[in-house]
Amino acid sequence: MSEHESTYVPKTGVEKWLDTRLPIIRFGADYLSLPTPKNLNYWYTFGGILALCLVIQIVTGIVLAMHYTPNTEMAFASVERIMRDVNGGWLIRFVHANGASMFFLAVYIHMLRGLYYGSYKAPREMIWILGCVIFFLMIATAFLGYVLPWGQMSYWGAEVITNLIGAIPVIGEPVLIWLRGGPAIDNATLNRFFSLHYLLPFVIFGVVVLHLWALHTSGQNNPVGILIPKERTAKDMVPFHPYFTVKDGFAIILFLMLFSLFVFFMPDALGHADNYIPANPLQTPAHIVPEWYMLPFYAILRAIPDKFGGVVAMFGSIGVLFILPWLDTSKVRSMRYRPTMRTFFLIFVFVGVGLGWCGGQLPDAQVVPGMPSFNLIDGQLNSYLWLTRLFTAYYFAFFFIILPLVGLKETPLPIPLSISEPVLTGPDAMAHAVPAQAEKKG
Amino acid sequence: MAESVVNENGGGDDATRRDFIHIAAGAAAVGAGVMVAWPLINQMNPAADTLALSTIEFDVGKVQEGQQVVITWQGKPVFVRNRTAAEIAHAKADDNAGDLKEPQTDAERTKPGHENFLVVIGSCTHLGCIPTFGAGDFGGWFCPCHGSHYDVAGRIRKGPAPKNLVVPDYEYLAGTNIKIG
Numbered sequence: 001m002s003e004h005e006s007t008y009v010p011k012t013g014v015e016k017w018l019d020t021r022l023p024i025i026r027f028g029a030d031y032l033s034l035p036t037p038k039n040l041n042y043w044y045t046f047g048g049i050l051a052l053c054l055v056i057q058i059v060t061g062i063v064l065a066m067h068y069t070p071n072t073e074m075a076f077a078s079v080e081r082i083m084r085d086v087n088g089g090w091l092i093r094f095v096h097a098n099g100a101s102m103f104f105l106a107v108y109i110h111m112l113r114g115l116y117y118g119s120y121k122a123p124r125e126m127i128w129i130l131g132c133v134i135f136f137l138m139i140a141t142a143f144l145g146y147v148l149p150w151g152q153m154s155y156w157g158a159e160v161i162t163n164l165i166g167a168i169p170v171i172g173e174p175v176l177i178w179l180r181g182g183p184a185i186d187n188a189t190l191n192r193f194f195s196l197h198y199l200l201p202f203v204i205f206g207v208v209v210l211h212l213w214a215l216h217t218s219g220q221n222n223p224v225g226i227l228i229p230k231e232r233t234a235k236d237m238v239p240f241h242p243y244f245t246v247k248d249g250f251a252i253i254l255f256l257m258l259f260s261l262f263v264f265f266m267p268d269a270l271g272h273a274d275n276y277i278p279a280n281p282l283q284t285p286a287h288i289v290p291e292w293y294m295l296p297f298y299a300i301l302r303a304i305p306d307k308f309g310g311v312v313a314m315f316g317s318i319g320v321l322f323i324l325p326w327l328d329t330s331k332v333r334s335m336r337y338r339p340t341m342r343t344f345f346l347i348f349v350f351v352g353v354g355l356g357w358c359g360g361q362l363p364d365a366q367v368v369p370g371m372p373s374f375n376l377i378d379g380q381l382n383s384y385l386w387l388t389r390l391f392t393a394y395y396f397a398f399f400f401i402i403l404p405l406v407g408l409k410e411t412p413l414p415i416p417l418s419i420s421e422p423v424l425t426g427p428d429a430m431a432h433a434v435p436a437q438a439e440k441k442g
Numbered sequence: 443m444a445e446s447v448v449n450e451n452g453g454g455d456d457a458t459r460r461d462f463i464h465i466a467a468g469a470a471a472v473g474a475g476v477m478v479a480w481p482l483i484n485q486m487n488p489a490a491d492t493l494a495l496s497t498i499e500f501d502v503g504k505v506q507e508g509q510q511v512v513i514t515w516q517g518k519p520v521f522v523r524n525r526t527a528a529e530i531a532h533a534k535a536d537d538n539a540g541d542l543k544e545p546q547t548d549a550e551r552t553k554p555g556h557e558n559f560l561v562v563i564g565s566c567t568h569l570g571c572i573p574t575f576g577a578g579d580f581g582g583w584f585c586p587c588h589g590s591h592y593d594v595a596g597r598i599r600k601g602p603a604p605k606n607l608v609v610p611d612y613e614y615l616a617g618t619n620i621k622i623g
Binding site: 156159160163164177178179181182183184185186188192281282283284286287288302305306307310363364 | 483486487488489492496512514516517518519568569570571572586587588589602603604
């Protein structure tokens with residue numbers, strides 16, 4: 001795709017003048033005419049949706065910062081003032097707060113799509129890794145932002161999460177004090193969290209630019225998962241505009257309908273009532289839970305009986321994504337042609353959702369109410385503790401055992417030679433295709 | 443071009459000299475970078491006014507037997523508990539219990555002559571939530587966040603917390619006045 005030749009022809013004198021000095025119009029025009037695999041389905045529209053989410057968060061965030069006061073004495077009141085007195089402040093804040101949830105919903109779908117269609121495999125490892133960097137920055141930014149309203153959940157969430165760092169042997173305690181700027185979460189902490197919460201989205205923006213640069217260097221993956229040979233470009237590719245601007249646009253409209261449903265009809269459904277109580281350092285809420293999008297990782301943290309071990313497992317569950325391209329031994333990208341792997345993938349999605357569910361429950365609560373159970377090591381078998389451990393075991397097994405082994409053992413289905421082939425000649429034609437030789441590049 | 447001329451005339455001397463300049467300049471740049479980075483990192487450590495709040499005084503005589511008072515020290519809650527004779531006996535009886543993760547005797551956690559007063563930082567050693575007294579399996583504190591059980595001496599007995607409730611540095615000044623920190 002990098003060889004994509006520019007078709008832009010400057011027409012007016014101004015355009016010609018600009019094109020020889022700063023070819024920015026050419027850059028945009030080339031971007032829009034980029035040859036794109038014609039079989040991209042709606043799962044591929046989440047990239048565009050995510051770009052929109054980032055813009056929404058930055059725009060609403062800048063506006064909120066005009067009214068917010070990052071001081072422990074005034075933060076809660078300033079947020080309430082935004083909600084009650086600032087013109088349209090309630091709308092802007094609800095868009096920002098629910099926007100975070102929508103952002104994570106979209107990013108999880110985007111990542112699972114990449115996992116399913118093997119979008120992380122050669123030559124696209126850098127796109128995937130940069131995506132993981134963005135995901136990690138998103139988690140950090142969301143956490144910092146959640147602290148700002150200085151409600152009970154803000155305060156105690158910050159307490160619990162920063163304490164995770166204190167679990168690191170030897171350096172944990174000094175790093176913890178350095179991070180908080182004092183022996184406890186206080187004004188210094190709130191101030192720096194605000195500063196960093198404002199900064200990180202722009203860092204994310206920068207990494208998104210790199211993510212797209214890598215994407216346009218190695219080319220878009222597609223549901224069939226084959227690299228499109230140069231001679232097939234004319235038949236298997238269409239220009240990004242108007243084909244995918246329209247498709248992305250339609251998906252964005254549907255996504256914004258869901259977004260609006262939350263903002264206008266249930267703006268607090270994804271939050272916690274406790275965060276409308278001002279932070280009280282002398283009283284912990286009865287049931288601390290993070291926002292829904294962090295629950296799977298929170299569940300993994302709680303599944304490990306050792307404090308430091310839990311922290312390692314939690315960060316490991318995100319860290320493993322970075323080395324995913326080298327854990328998958330299969331040369332076939334798309335799981336469309338990997339029926340065994342597809343089954344494991346569907347279980348993985350179920351387990352991910354299940355971990356999220358477990359993260360919101362009390363560890364000692366019964367999974368099946370009333371079912372007889374017995375004590376296994378340190379908890380009842382019929383408890384969320386053990387269900388979480390089962391799911392956690394699968395989560396890690398998926399990456400470290402299933403992906404490497406299945407890739408070596410499975411027999412993939414025949415892969416079509418081009419995007420058009422299965423469509424134009426019917427499924428029978430695929431029987432004659434050269435089996436499962438996914439091309440390697442570089 | 444220029445390089446080949448230099449090599450022909452001066453042998454390896456110039457290359458060595460150039461390497462030296464490269465390394466010296468690089469080392470200077472790294473040193474300067476560290477010197478610039480340090481104040482930018484160090485500014486996040488506790489400021490002087492935050493550190494100035496590091497000690498407080500409190501009269502434990504105000505705490506009735508069986509009562510617990512929560513005071514704030516360095517932004518953290520401190521439990522001052524005037525324990526009953528039964529509680530102290532209970533704590534001493536458990537001094538050699540097998541389930542102590544961080545074995546400490548009750549005497550090590552209190553000051554001689556003031557065994558009835560237990561002073562601990564009221565933040566769970568797991569992830570910092572505030573444990574509640576009177577709940578849990580050991581007659582002491584229970585942390586609602588992740589289910590850690592502490593006994594009446596504030597020692598961890600069950601659950602994910604790795605350490606006993608921390609006894610801060612404190613000393614008795616005059617009578618029942620204590621200075622924490």
